[in-house]
Amino acid sequence: MSLIQLQTMIHAGIRTCFDLSRSIDLHKISTAHTNEAAIAGCMEGLIGPGEFVTWEATHFGIRQRLSTQITAFDPPFHFRDEQIKGPFKSMVHDHYFTEKDGIVTMSDIFAFRAPLGPLGRLADLLVLKRYMAALLEKRNQTIKTFAESGQWTSVLQ
Numbered sequence: 001m002s003l004i005q006l007q008t009m010i011h012a013g014i015r016t017c018f019d020l021s022r023s024i025d026l027h028k029i030s031t032a033h034t035n036e037a038a039i040a041g042c043m044e045g046l047i048g049p050g051e052f053v054t055w056e057a058t059h060f061g062i063r064q065r066l067s068t069q070i071t072a073f074d075p076p077f078h079f080r081d082e083q084i085k086g087p088f089k090s091m092v093h094d095h096y097f098t099e100k101d102g103i104v105t106m107s108d109i110f111a112f113r114a115p116l117g118p119l120g121r122l123a124d125l126l127v128l129k130r131y132m133a134a135l136l137e138k139r140n141q142t143i144k145t146f147a148e149s150g151q152w153t154s155v156l157q
Contacts, residue, residue, distance in 0.1 A: 001090075002129045004110040008140040012147035014099040016156070017106055018076035020143045021095050022047050025155040027055075030142035031135070034058050041067070046156075049073035052084060059131075068093075089113035106143065108136055 010017050020026050024044050028036060038044070040054035047053055052069040066086035073079045076097055083091035089112075096107040110132065114124040146152045 001111055001113050002124050002132075004108070004129065004133045004136060006108040006110075006133070006136055006140060008106045008108075008144055010104045010106055010144045010147050011102060012104060012152075014097050014104050015076045016147050016152050017104045017143065018079075018095075018097050019046055019156050020147055020152055021097075021106065022070075022079060023155050024053060026142065026146060027139070029155070030139040031057060033138075034135075039065070047081075049079075054085075066091075083112075087115060089115045104147075106140065108140065110136060 023046055024038050024042055028038065034057040036055055036057035038053050039056045041052040042048075043053065047070055049070050052067055054065055054067040056063065056065050058064070064087050066088075067084045068081040068086075068091070069084045071080050071082045072094075078094065078096050080092060080094045082093070091110075091112040093111075094109040096109070098105045098107075112132065114121060114128055116123070146155065
């Protein structure tokens with residue numbers, strides 16, 4: 001099992017950060033470089049408890065699909081999305097939010113298992129964990145930029 005833990009400090013309200021993190025529209029913006037598109041389930045707006053989304057994107061030159069479902073939801077402090085179908089053997093992503101003195105700490109705990117047994121573990125060590133961390137960092141930077149600049153109004157109605 002690989003584990004990625006990130007913390008991002010954001011000068012914005014906790015509800016704004018929480019909602020940007022579950023915005024399908026903002027996710028598309030943050031992953032434009034992979035041509036990511038929502039193709040089934042919740043395909044725009046805010047994903048909520050029990051809902052799923054299927055993403056199609058190009059990673060490592062291969063077009064892939066990943067379906068995740070919101071399996072825990074405690075607004076505006078926490079939600080979890082889990083792979084229900086896709087390229088990982090398993091994947092769980094917890095999103096936590098705390099606020100103090102006008103600053104939100106957004107914490108990600110992303111746990112996954114690569115497929116293909118020993119070959120997948122080798123790929124994870126060499127490339128996959130770094131690649132996934134970079135994707136999450138880019139996404140978090142997009143959330144921070146939108147939340148702090150007021151651009152959030154373009155994706156949250």
